[in-house]
Amino acid sequence: MGCGIWFCPTDSQKTVCIHTVAVDAHPIRCAIYRQPIPVVASRDRLHPYGNQTGTTMLDKELRSMIGDVKDGRMDRRGFIQRLAAVGLTAPLANQILALGGVAMAEGASTYKPSKRGGGGALKLLWWQGPTLLNPHFATGTKDQDGARLFYEPLACWDPDGNMKLVLAAEIPSIQNGGLAADGKSVTWKLKPGVKWHDGTPFTADDVVFNWEYAKDPATSALTIATLRDITVEKVDDLTVRILFNKPTPFWADAFVGAPNTIIPKHLFKDYMGSKSREAPTNLSPVGTGPYKFVEFKPGDLVRGVINPDYHMANRPYFDSIEMKGGGDAVSAARAVIQTGEYDFGWNIQVEDDVLLRLEKGGKGKTVYAVGGDTEFIALNFTDPNTEVDGERSSMKTKHPLFSDPAVRKALSLLIDRESVKKAIYGRAGRTTANFLNGPEKFVSKNTSWEFSVEKASKILDDAGWKPGADGIREKDGKKLKLVYQTSINGPRQKTQAIVKQACQKAGIDVELKSVVASVFFSSDVGNPDTYSKFYADMEMFQIPLSQPDPSQHMRRYLSNLVATKENKWQGTNFPRWVNKEYDATIQAADGEMDPVKRAALYIKANDLMYQDIVFIPVQHRLKVEAAANNLRPVVSGWANETDNLFDWYREE
Amino acid sequence: MSQYVLRRLLIAIPSLLGISLVLFVVLALAPGDPFSELATNPNVPPEVALALRAKFGLDDPIYLRYLHWLNAMLHGDWGFSFVSRMNVDTLILQRLPTTLYVIGSAQILALLIAIPVGVYAATKPYSLFDQVANTLAFVGFSLPTFFTGILFILIFSVTLDWLPFVYTTDIKGTGIHWVLEMIRQAIMPVAVLGLFQAASMTRFVRSAMLDVIRLDYVTTARAKGIGQRRVIIKHVMRNAMIPVVTLIALQIPAVFGGAIVTEQIFRIPGIGSLLISSILSNDTPVVMAVTFVFACLVVLFNLIADVLYGWLDPRISLR
Numbered sequence: 001m002g003c004g005i006w007f008c009p010t011d012s013q014k015t016v017c018i019h020t021v022a023v024d025a026h027p028i029r030c031a032i033y034r035q036p037i038p039v040v041a042s043r044d045r046l047h048p049y050g051n052q053t054g055t056t057m058l059d060k061e062l063r064s065m066i067g068d069v070k071d072g073r074m075d076r077r078g079f080i081q082r083l084a085a086v087g088l089t090a091p092l093a094n095q096i097l098a099l100g101g102v103a104m105a106e107g108a109s110t111y112k113p114s115k116r117g118g119g120g121a122l123k124l125l126w127w128q129g130p131t132l133l134n135p136h137f138a139t140g141t142k143d144q145d146g147a148r149l150f151y152e153p154l155a156c157w158d159p160d161g162n163m164k165l166v167l168a169a170e171i172p173s174i175q176n177g178g179l180a181a182d183g184k185s186v187t188w189k190l191k192p193g194v195k196w197h198d199g200t201p202f203t204a205d206d207v208v209f210n211w212e213y214a215k216d217p218a219t220s221a222l223t224i225a226t227l228r229d230i231t232v233e234k235v236d237d238l239t240v241r242i243l244f245n246k247p248t249p250f251w252a253d254a255f256v257g258a259p260n261t262i263i264p265k266h267l268f269k270d271y272m273g274s275k276s277r278e279a280p281t282n283l284s285p286v287g288t289g290p291y292k293f294v295e296f297k298p299g300d301l302v303r304g305v306i307n308p309d310y311h312m313a314n315r316p317y318f319d320s321i322e323m324k325g326g327g328d329a330v331s332a333a334r335a336v337i338q339t340g341e342y343d344f345g346w347n348i349q350v351e352d353d354v355l356l357r358l359e360k361g362g363k364g365k366t367v368y369a370v371g372g373d374t375e376f377i378a379l380n381f382t383d384p385n386t387e388v389d390g391e392r393s394s395m396k397t398k399h400p401l402f403s404d405p406a407v408r409k410a411l412s413l414l415i416d417r418e419s420v421k422k423a424i425y426g427r428a429g430r431t432t433a434n435f436l437n438g439p440e441k442f443v444s445k446n447t448s449w450e451f452s453v454e455k456a457s458k459i460l461d462d463a464g465w466k467p468g469a470d471g472i473r474e475k476d477g478k479k480l481k482l483v484y485q486t487s488i489n490g491p492r493q494k495t496q497a498i499v500k501q502a503c504q505k506a507g508i509d510v511e512l513k514s515v516v517a518s519v520f521f522s523s524d525v526g527n528p529d530t531y532s533k534f535y536a537d538m539e540m541f542q543i544p545l546s547q548p549d550p551s552q553h554m555r556r557y558l559s560n561l562v563a564t565k566e567n568k569w570q571g572t573n574f575p576r577w578v579n580k581e582y583d584a585t586i587q588a589a590d591g592e593m594d595p596v597k598r599a600a601l602y603i604k605a606n607d608l609m610y611q612d613i614v615f616i617p618v619q620h621r622l623k624v625e626a627a628a629n630n631l632r633p634v635v636s637g638w639a640n641e642t643d644n645l646f647d648w649y650r651e652e
Numbered sequence: 653m654s655q656y657v658l659r660r661l662l663i664a665i666p667s668l669l670g671i672s673l674v675l676f677v678v679l680a681l682a683p684g685d686p687f688s689e690l691a692t693n694p695n696v697p698p699e700v701a702l703a704l705r706a707k708f709g710l711d712d713p714i715y716l717r718y719l720h721w722l723n724a725m726l727h728g729d730w731g732f733s734f735v736s737r738m739n740v741d742t743l744i745l746q747r748l749p750t751t752l753y754v755i756g757s758a759q760i761l762a763l764l765i766a767i768p769v770g771v772y773a774a775t776k777p778y779s780l781f782d783q784v785a786n787t788l789a790f791v792g793f794s795l796p797t798f799f800t801g802i803l804f805i806l807i808f809s810v811t812l813d814w815l816p817f818v819y820t821t822d823i824k825g826t827g828i829h830w831v832l833e834m835i836r837q838a839i840m841p842v843a844v845l846g847l848f849q850a851a852s853m854t855r856f857v858r859s860a861m862l863d864v865i866r867l868d869y870v871t872t873a874r875a876k877g878i879g880q881r882r883v884i885i886k887h888v889m890r891n892a893m894i895p896v897v898t899l900i901a902l903q904i905p906a907v908f909g910g911a912i913v914t915e916q917i918f919r920i921p922g923i924g925s926l927l928i929s930s931i932l933s934n935d936t937p938v939v940m941a942v943t944f945v946f947a948c949l950v951v952l953f954n955l956i957a958d959v960l961y962g963w964l965d966p967r968i969s970l971r
Binding site for chain 2: 131217222225298322324341518522526
């Protein structure tokens with residue numbers, strides 16, 4: 001149609017504008033283009049909400065395009081391509097279509113083999129091996145990964161965040177009646193003819209059973225979090241309906257993805273509630289997956305063989321599978337990339353120059369998957385050094401230094417994200433100004449970051465923080481001395497050092513503190529060093545975004561969820577940041593069924609955090625895996641590594 | 653004799669109780685939480701983790717938890733792993749054969765090296781052989797196993813590509829092929845552990861031999877015209893071995909400890925790597941059980957050493 005690459009006219013104040021071409025005298029919207037975003041915007045030009053007009057434009061445009069797709073005036077591919085031009089990825093374009101009334105497309109498959117089996121053995125190396133194989137008890141992703149070899153969800157997420165069908169026959173949409181327009185229910189049709197490994201047919205009863213099993217607190221399932229607030233009912237043998245008690249814009253949570261795989265009713269029905277630990281099948285899964293269970297040694301080995309009756313055509317490719325656990329990330333990288341003893345290494349968090357050196361060996365390479373994991377520095381809004389009623393970082397206090405926005409602003413200018421990327425994360429990191437870095441649709445384009453010791457110094461000078469005799473700035477007898485804590489982890493300690501150095505130049509004294517990960521992340525009420533107690537001025541870590549939706553992630557920072565002694569520090573808002581506007585935005589987003597408005601709300605929430613400098617994003621981290629050169633793994637940043645295992649194959 | 657053994661066993665009970673109490677308190681006071689991984693998972697609300705803590709009794713007072721543990725232990729229940737949700741004894745038994753295989757082979761290798769080298773070096777003190785053996789022994793026990801382990805991997809796996817450095821429990825194949833593969837993958841860990849043990853044992857054998865070789869009865873035996881070989885084997889070695897046997901018996905629990913590092917490096921699914929991963933994930937019941945097994949081993953091997961001592965040297969009477 002002769003669209004070509006266009007940008008908004010430079011004199012335009014809009015961030016987004018539309019370019020139309022006339023075809024047969026009918027104006028056809030060709031694409032939406034946005035202005036190239038300035039890499040560094042100066043402080044006074046930054047208006048976090050200044051582009052409301054841009055958002056509404058996009059909104060209106062999207063709406064009419066959705067209409068076009070619905071009426072068949074525009075094909076799906078065209079729609080997705082157009083959205084790609086404004087930086088929305090295919091998965092989100094699809095979700096938008098689904099909620100706009102057009103069925104969600106299934107993720108495309110890159111699977112090539114034309115027959116089942118014949119691929120030999122697949123050897124996976126998980127340096128933390130699975131310790132149990134019942135998905136409902138999985139404490140970490142490693143357990144979900146292991147269980148996912150045998151158990152399956154209704155659908156999973158592909159590398160682009162598209163939904164892929166596994167046990168479901170079709171993706172629920174408003175057209176096919178799967179999705180209620182009010183967002184209060186979703187109906188899944190199950191694939192007919194699927195059998196458990198022991199030959200028993202898989203039916204809607206199994207799905208309903210999983211809900212009953214997990215929602216019973218006596219079972220002590222961890223999936224209770226996903227399943228307790230919903231109702232699952234059987235419509236017929238191959239149809240289940242999930243009812244939500246409030247409009248749920250992100251309906252693809254229960255029974256979707258590796259954390260939510262389905263276990264067979266006929267083998268677990270006698271082991272519900274407090275008897276759950278006695279089930280023999282806890283250790284020897286009977287699932288519906290591409291591989292049948294052979295052997296399990298906790299923390300060491302999971303083994304399976306091909307399931308000749310697998311319900312997907314020509315799959316799986318490998319005749320047997322082995323998941324070995326133990327050791328450390330560096331030697332795992334070595335065993336895959338350098339010596340080729342294994343085909344795939346999980347979660348290779350190793351410094352990039354080490355990986356580059358190993359890759360010279362030539363037997364394997366690193367594989368990256370983009371998700372939404374952000375490594376951030378959180379600032380404490382309360383005073384960690386004053387005790388009120390036996391509680392430090394109490395809500396009754398204000399942080400003596402950070403209550404001055406100039407200090408927070410100066411700090412955000414002192415995090416040299418580019419150096420952190422260059423020196424530490426390499427190919428596994430991207431610099432970012434945002435706390436919310438994915439899915440693409442929810443990523444704010446209104447923000448920017450900068451590293452400048454001079455500007456930081458100037459801001460502090462202007463705010464009255466003058467260097468004292470020892471070179472450390474002070475004001476009203478308060479010295480700019482900060483405690484900066486994180487968990488023990490090579491890259492984190494190096495980042496701390498980079499930040500400390502920059503702060504020193506600007507006259508801020510930073511004391512570094514590192515806490516063992518098992519303590520830092522523990523929910524142990526008695527320990528003062530947990531991240532949720534936050535007895536420090538700043539702390540750094542990341543909270544993984546485990547599904548292609550930000551709702552759970554962003555809800556953590558509601559004002560009523562602050563971590564306090566009263567709630568045993570179980571509140572999720574650990575920076576103890578209180579912002580009424582943020583609360584209202586998140587609450588509005590929680591019930592917003594319109595995908596476009598919803599995305600705008602989350603972008604606004606991110607920008608509020610940016611404005612208040614609650615978090616200083618350090619790096620948008622990618623998943624790093626190691627794979628043999630001839631292996632074609634399918635790894636998604638939105639799912640567990642084994643979630644797309646049925647599509648893995650080896651190039652001959 | 654049997655009375656002596658019985659008495660020693662009875663004395664072992666209070667000491668094991670004391671050990672278990674200390675272990676339990678230390679572990680209970682140690683920071684951390686088996687459910688720490690949940691804390692950063694936005695899908696799992698904190699109250700779920702809190703409910704789990706309560707369910708596994710982590711919020712009970714320490715003395716109650718200890719009494720529960722003790723009571724269960726007396727009934728033969730080793731506890732229940734938080735992390736694997738299975739019985740601890742199953743977990744340990746599953747990993748015991750591998751540990752025994754690796755440690756046993758290493759110990760045999762160590763003896764095969766230490767005794768001949770030590771004895772020969774002692775018969776020719778300060779000779780060239782003795783000097784070389786001494787130097788190597790010094791180097792051997794100065795190099796920690798985590799260093800030699802990685803060095804071996806770099807040389808034999810990465811550079812030469814002769815041996816695998818990931819230990820697999822399920823080797824494919826049967827018969828002779830299986831045996832060969834089993835030996836091949838054990839070469840590096842066994843060599844690392846065995847050579848480390850051999851180094852210190854060689855020094856010990858040599859000095860024990862030197863102590864005895866100077867004694868008058870050896871001179872007497874020689875004066876009677878008994879050949880060198882017979883003097884050394886029959887008269888010197890037999891007496892020199894008494895302290896060596898004790899040492900070996902007492903060292904066995906320490907070997908288990910030394911194997912922890914080696915198991916981690918080569919990914920050997922033994923008790924040591926179970927201990928490490930359990931400590932890292934704060935799986936207290938497993939840590940408790942494994943350390944308690946080690947404590948029992950120390951007590952047991954002490955007893956065995958004492959009994960062997962009496963048997964080897966009739967001058968020592970056990971009462």
